[in-house]
Amino acid sequence: MGSVRWKKLAGDLRASWGRIVAMQLALAIALAGVGTVLAARAVLGREITASYRSTHPADATLELAGPVDDALVAAVRARPEVADADRRQMIAARVKLHAGDPWQMLVVFAADDFAALRVNTFEPDTGVWPPGPGTMLVERTALQVMRTEVGATAIIETPHGPPHEIAIAGTAHDAGQAPNWQEHRGVAYVTRAELGALGEEPALHELLVRFQPEPRSLAEVEQRAEVLATWLRARGEVVHEVRVPKLRQHPHQAIMSGVQLVLLVFTLVLLAMCAIVIATLLAAILGRQTREIGVMKAVGASTRQLVGMYAMFVVALGLVGVAIAAPLAYVGAHGMIANIAVMMNITLGDPAIPSWVFAAQLGLGTLVPLAVAGVPIVRAMRVSVRASLAVGGTGFARPAMARLPIVIRNLLRRPGRLALTTTLLVVAGSLVIAAAGVDAGMMAISGKLETARHHDVEIRMHGEFDGGELAAVPGVRAIETWRVHPASIVQPGHDLEVVHTYPDGGHGSFALVGLPPGGSALVSYPVLEGRALGASDREVVLGRGAAVGRHPGEAIVIGIDGARTPYTIVGVVEEIGGASAFVTAAGFARATRDGVALLRIATTAGSRTERATVLAALEAALEARHAPVQYAMPATLLRSIIDDHVVLIVRAVIVMAAILALVGLLGLGSAVAIGVAERTREIGVMKAIGASDGRVVRVIVGEAVAVGAISALLAIAVGIPLTAAIDARLSLIATPPFAIAWGALIVLPIGIVAGSIVAALVPARRAARLSVRAALGEV
Numbered sequence: 001m002g003s004v005r006w007k008k009l010a011g012d013l014r015a016s017w018g019r020i021v022a023m024q025l026a027l028a029i030a031l032a033g034v035g036t037v038l039a040a041r042a043v044l045g046r047e048i049t050a051s052y053r054s055t056h057p058a059d060a061t062l063e064l065a066g067p068v069d070d071a072l073v074a075a076v077r078a079r080p081e082v083a084d085a086d087r088r089q090m091i092a093a094r095v096k097l098h099a100g101d102p103w104q105m106l107v108v109f110a111a112d113d114f115a116a117l118r119v120n121t122f123e124p125d126t127g128v129w130p131p132g133p134g135t136m137l138v139e140r141t142a143l144q145v146m147r148t149e150v151g152a153t154a155i156i157e158t159p160h161g162p163p164h165e166i167a168i169a170g171t172a173h174d175a176g177q178a179p180n181w182q183e184h185r186g187v188a189y190v191t192r193a194e195l196g197a198l199g200e201e202p203a204l205h206e207l208l209v210r211f212q213p214e215p216r217s218l219a220e221v222e223q224r225a226e227v228l229a230t231w232l233r234a235r236g237e238v239v240h241e242v243r244v245p246k247l248r249q250h251p252h253q254a255i256m257s258g259v260q261l262v263l264l265v266f267t268l269v270l271l272a273m274c275a276i277v278i279a280t281l282l283a284a285i286l287g288r289q290t291r292e293i294g295v296m297k298a299v300g301a302s303t304r305q306l307v308g309m310y311a312m313f314v315v316a317l318g319l320v321g322v323a324i325a326a327p328l329a330y331v332g333a334h335g336m337i338a339n340i341a342v343m344m345n346i347t348l349g350d351p352a353i354p355s356w357v358f359a360a361q362l363g364l365g366t367l368v369p370l371a372v373a374g375v376p377i378v379r380a381m382r383v384s385v386r387a388s389l390a391v392g393g394t395g396f397a398r399p400a401m402a403r404l405p406i407v408i409r410n411l412l413r414r415p416g417r418l419a420l421t422t423t424l425l426v427v428a429g430s431l432v433i434a435a436a437g438v439d440a441g442m443m444a445i446s447g448k449l450e451t452a453r454h455h456d457v458e459i460r461m462h463g464e465f466d467g468g469e470l471a472a473v474p475g476v477r478a479i480e481t482w483r484v485h486p487a488s489i490v491q492p493g494h495d496l497e498v499v500h501t502y503p504d505g506g507h508g509s510f511a512l513v514g515l516p517p518g519g520s521a522l523v524s525y526p527v528l529e530g531r532a533l534g535a536s537d538r539e540v541v542l543g544r545g546a547a548v549g550r551h552p553g554e555a556i557v558i559g560i561d562g563a564r565t566p567y568t569i570v571g572v573v574e575e576i577g578g579a580s581a582f583v584t585a586a587g588f589a590r591a592t593r594d595g596v597a598l599l600r601i602a603t604t605a606g607s608r609t610e611r612a613t614v615l616a617a618l619e620a621a622l623e624a625r626h627a628p629v630q631y632a633m634p635a636t637l638l639r640s641i642i643d644d645h646v647v648l649i650v651r652a653v654i655v656m657a658a659i660l661a662l663v664g665l666l667g668l669g670s671a672v673a674i675g676v677a678e679r680t681r682e683i684g685v686m687k688a689i690g691a692s693d694g695r696v697v698r699v700i701v702g703e704a705v706a707v708g709a710i711s712a713l714l715a716i717a718v719g720i721p722l723t724a725a726i727d728a729r730l731s732l733i734a735t736p737p738f739a740i741a742w743g744a745l746i747v748l749p750i751g752i753v754a755g756s757i758v759a760a761l762v763p764a765r766r767a768a769r770l771s772v773r774a775a776l777g778e779v
Contacts, residue, residue: 020317023278027321027369028328030274033267035329035361039353040336041260044344047337051346052250055176056084058119058208059215059248060225061503065238067203072237076207079231081224083212086119087112087204089195090503092462092630093158095186097148102612103619104146105185105631106156108136109503110195110204119208120176120503122189126150127170135169136194141179141345142186143171156188159462159628161199166190176503178251179345207232208503218247218500226496240561241488245502252344269427271364275372276424278317283376286310293380306381314373318366325365326358418707425711426718429748433719436741438726452576455522456635457601457615460484462628465597473621475614478602480522483514483588485595487581489546490557490564497559510546512558513580514588514595522600530571537586540567543575556581558591565591596630608636683767693768700764701757708756712749 068087076085088111095106111117114130114137125140127150136154143149150170157163177187196202209228215221221244229239245251286293293306333353341348455478467481487510488497501509515533525543530552533541540558542550547569550556554569558581567583588595601618605611611634622629683696724738 023281023317024321024324026274026277027317027365028324030267030271031321031325031361031365032328032332034271034364035325035357036332036336037260037263037267038360039329039333039357040340041264042354042357043333043337043348043351044260044340047341047348047350048250048253048344048346049248050349051175052253053248054349055121055174056119056210057176057245057248058086058503059211059221059244060209060228061088061243062207062209062225062229062232063240063243064205064207064232065240067205068207072207072235075235076209076228079228081211081227083210083214084118085210086117086208088120088206088208088503089192089204090206091158091195091198091200093156093188093198094629094631095146095154095156095188097146097152097154099155102615103157103629103632105633106188107185108156108158108188108190108198110190110192112192112204114189114191119210122172122174122176125171125173127168129170129172131169131189131191133193134197135167137170137172137189138168139174139177139180139187139189139345140171141177141181142188145180145184146186156198157629158198158200159630160201164198166194166198173345173347175346176250177345179343182252182343215247218244221247222496222498225498229496238562240497241486242496242498243501243503244498245500250344250346251502266431269431271368272372273424273427275369278314278369279372279376280421280424282310282314282373283380286376286380303381307377310377310381311370311374314370314377315366318369319362321369322362322365326361329361421707422711422714425708425752426714429712429715429752430719430722432748433716433741433744434722434726436744437719437723437739440739440741441723452525452574453523453600453635455480455600455602456605456611457599457603457618457632458635459599459601459618459622459632460630461597461599462630463596465599465627467597467599467601469625470599470601470618470621473614473617475603475605475610475617476601477604478522480516480520480600482516482520482598482600483585483595484598485512485560485588485592486510487512487591488559489581490559492557497562510579510581512560512588512591512595513582513598514585515582517585519584520600522602525573525575528572528574530569532571532573533582533584534570535584537584537590538567539570539583539587541571541573541582542569543573543578543580543582545575545579546581547572560592561594563592608634611636696768697761697764700767701760704756704760705753708752709749712752715748715752716745 073085073087076082088109091108091110093106093108094103096103122139127137128135129137131137136156138146146154148154148168150168153165153167155163155165172189174187180186190198192202192204209225211221211224215224222242225242225244229242232239246253296306297303330353334351337348337351464483465481467479470476471479486499488499489510490497499510519533528544529547530541533539540556550569550572552569552571555566556569557564557566559565567581567587573582583591603611603614605614615632615634619629619632686696686699687693720740723740
């Protein structure tokens with residue numbers, strides 16, 4: 001009996017080879033996607049951390065008023081809680097290649113000896129190492145931003161020095177830095193001796209510290225840093241600020257984790273969808289074999305034997321799918337890993353894919369299809385012999401459904417299959433809608449700048465400056481002078497100013513921002529909580545990035561250079577790409593008499609070329625006044641910086657949505673073909689009583705269009721709230737504004753209906769061409 005069963009199964013497979021190929025194709029696509037993402041996630045999760053840790057990142061950086069000398073570094077290294085210590089200096093500068101070029105932002109790091117770095121280390125990449133006098137190194141990703149090459153000469157302007165020519169001796173790889181192209185600024189490295197040539201004090205004021213044993217939380221780092229700061233103050237040192245970045249985590253690791261999570265969720269959904277396709281196709285095969293199954297049970301085959309036979313078939317299908325998908329996933333994963341490594345500016349130490357990834361691929365490829373396909377298998381095998389042998393006839397609807405239109409009757413005749421097919425299309429369609437909405441929302445983050453900032457040039461100075469002096473520059477329509485100072489929010493019970501920023505001073509930075517007297521007409525951030533800033537000098541409005549866990553009505557203390565100033569939070573606003581506390585001009589004066597000028601300028605320019613002309617005129621006016629400029633940034637540049645931070649997620653969502661849509665249409669086409677094949681005899685009866693070939697085609701295509709239309713409507717109903725749910729989970733630079741992709745709402749139904757027609761035409765025409773005798777002769 002056993003050999004008969006297996007011969008029967010082999011015959012069934014040969015008769016349904018087209019459906020088997022469809023199953024195999026769907027499963028292989030899904031498993032290749034899952035394997036690719038799992039492998040990339042495993043390798044990148046390990047390598048990003050390893051690459052960043054290889055730089056021996058500082059747990060805390062303490063900024064001192066005086067120079068950090070050899071004796072102080074040695075004394076800090078001798079403390080029991082300190083694993084290592086070093087010194088450094090970070091300077092915000094500008095760079096250009098030629099006298100007539102526009103300035104670009106540049107972060108300059110100065111160290112004693114490049115060959116003896118111990119904390120926040122970087123490695124030689126190309127050129128001369130270490131650089132000689134009158135030269136510098138640049139981070140390897142800076143060449144693209146600066147549009148230069150090793151051996152070229154650049155012009156650098158620092159806060160206290162005039163423009164100075166310096167040669168680029170080579171490149172370095174600093175895995176602790178975010179890619180320069182993403183930040184739209186360069187990173188350079190010079191020796192302490194070179195600081196004097198740049199017009200700066202040849203001294204290092206930043207103490208970099210790594211603690212031991214390794215801290216387990218930011219709170220633990222802060223506690224140890226406070227103890228160290230107290231000890232330094234007892235020695236007579238003035239500690240201005242302590243910078244504590246995320247605990248030994250790459251600046252863009254959160255972005256990459258978000259991308260990988262999106263990819264993983266989409267691929268697992270893809271696998272589930274493919275399992276539904278397999279279950280649908282298998283249910284159709286079993287439906288056509290009901291009588292044969294009854295005969296086998298009548299001659300002695302048990303339900304368990306039959307279930308095991310078809311279960312082994314599904315397992316074999318999964319094994320073949322894994323065999324096809326594994327090499328595809330291997331190639332795809334290495335391609336993804338290499339591309340993301342470039343985007344993250346890391347070096348892969350060990351790109352080997354761990355063995356558990358292939359084991360997981362094998363398990364998912366066999367167990368998931370078996371779990372989903374087990375339902376139709378068990379249901380088909382539990383039918384009694386009498387019921388199995390009684391199956392036949394045309395399969396017309398029951399009398400209770402006789403009054404319904406024929407299309408609706410045919411759809412409801414197989415409610416289980418209708419549910420599976422509809423679910424498949426709804427899942428695929430809703431994720432496409434959500435992907436399009438998230439895409440629109442993510443790209444609209446930078447668009448918020450245009451609604452909140454009504455100026456097109458921003459200039460940040462290194463000191464005080466009266467912006468009114470620039471009002472006469474041709475093309476300037478309006479100008480406001482704001483004041484800015486790096487600050488920190490002092491936690492209750494602590495006497496330490498801590499900011500959670502990285503060594504570049506950008507990621508995680510916090511600043512106190514003073515509005516112009518009388519308020520601003522060029523900036524109007526949307527209020528998320530509370531209200532806008534009033535006239536009181538004791539009120540503060542927090543940007544969204546600074547307001548985590550804080551709400552209107554609460555009191556906060558802002559620290560600047562040892563001074564503590566209390567404020568009351570009155571509101572939270574949507575500030576894009578920053579973390580600031582906004583106060584009135586009088587409120588700023590309460591906290592500090594220092595600070596730098598931030599000029600926000602609205603121009604009459606109507607194009608990028610005109611804006612560049614106005615900016616060049618502004619730069620010339622500032623140079624004539626010997627005003628030290630930190631950066632001059634067109635609004636379009638800030639938008640590019642934000643767009644480049646979200647582009648990874650956008651690309652990932654679009655690619656996965658396209659794959660899901662493809663599998664959804666594959667499932668629809670398979671379901672239509674199954675329905676037509678099952679109803680061969682019914683079609684013969686229809687033709688026998690006078691139905692034309694065109695009538696048969698219209699009925700079959702109408703059923704497919706009905707399923708597609710219903711699924712499209714349900715997909716829209718599910719996809720819109722799903723978009724809002726995904727938006728709420730994404731919080732990298734700013735929460736994406738909820739956006740409905742109207743184009744997707746139009747294209748998706750049209751695409752599904754068109755796909756339904758295409759999927760139904762081939763089997764419908766094949767059925768219509770059958771003769772009545774051939775159709776009624778089908779078993």
